[in-house]
Amino acid sequence: MFTFAALCPHPPLIIPTIGQNNLDSLATTISSLKKLNARLLELKPATLVIISPHNKSNENFVINNSPKYSGSLENFGDLATKLDLTADTELIDSLQKNLADSKTKFPLAISSEEKIDYGITIPLYYLLENLIGVKFIALHPSTTTDLKSHLEFGKVLQKTLTASDKKIALVASGDLSHKISDDSPVGISPRAKEFDHTLIKLLKHKKINEIAALETALSAEAEECGLKPLTMLLGLLYRVPYAPKILSYEHPFGIGYLTMEMELK
Secondary structure: OEEEEEEEOOOHHHOHHHHHHHHHHHHHHHHHHHHHHHHHHHHOOOEEEEEOOOOOOOOOEEEEOOOEEEEEEHHHOEEEEEEEEEEOHHHHHHHHHHHHHOOOOOOEEEEOOOEEOHHHHHHHHHHOOOOOOOEEEEEEOOOOOOHHHHHHHHHHHHHHHHHOOOOEEEEEEOOOOOOOOOOOOOOOOOOHHHHHHHHHHHHHOOOHHHHHOOOHHHHHHHOOOOHHHHHHHHHHOOOOOEEEEEEEEEOOOOOOEEEEEEEEO
16 A cells, blocks of 8 residues: 655765855755655555666666665765665566566566666765664656557556555655756856746646646656656555655756655545
8 A cells, every 4th residue: 555655856966975165055855855864754654666767778767676676875975975775686586577467568678787877876865864674666657659658658567556454655766847048058048937936836736637638748858757757656646645845956056856745545
C-alpha cells in the first residue's frame, strides 16, 4: 500500500560539499526536503520507489533490477557523498512479470546497473537521513514516448505495488524549467515561467489529464526534466485519494525547483 508520495528536485548545489556558499540560496528547498524526511521517519516505509529522468540510456522505460544500488556525486567533484542501497528484488520481479502479462505493451528495458544517477542520489541524500531498513526500486521514464504513455505506465505499475502489503513510498525526482532567468546556465526563454506556473496550477487542482496533455513545444522550450517522472507518479496515484501540498518553489539560479507532497488520505 502507498503511504507517501512526493515530487523532489535534484539540484547538486543542495549538497553541502558541492553547494558550500550557495546553500543559503536554496534554503527553502533544503527545508522542504527535510520536512519530507520527517514524514518518512514517521511513516517508516518498507520500500521507496524513485523515478529519475537521468538514466544513461532511456529511450525505453527502465526498471533497474540490480540487487544493490550505489550512488555517488563524483562527477560534481564530490568524493565524499556516497549511498549504498538494497533493492526490493521481490517487488521488482513482480513488476516485470505484470508488465510482461499486461495487455498494454510499453517499450521496456531491464537494467542491472548498480550505479545510480544523481537524480536519485541527490534527493535521497536528504530523504534518507536516519531512515533505516528501507529497500528501493529505481525507475526511469522513456524519452521516445509521450506523457499519456507515462501516465498509463504508472497505472500498470500501480496494480502490482498496491497488491503488496508492504508500506511503499513514491518519489518522482525532477526539476522544472531550466531557462527562467539570466542566471540559468543554458540561457533564458520567455516561456519558461509559463511552463512552471501552468504546471503548478494544474498540480494544485489535480488536473491530471491536462498535465498529460501539456504542449510538447512548451516543455521542450522550458528544458525541464521533471515532467515525465511526475506523470509516471501521477499514474501510480491514479484514483488514490490525496491532497496536493506545495512545500516550496524557488529558482535562484534560473532553474525551477518544486518540492511537493501528495498527502495520501
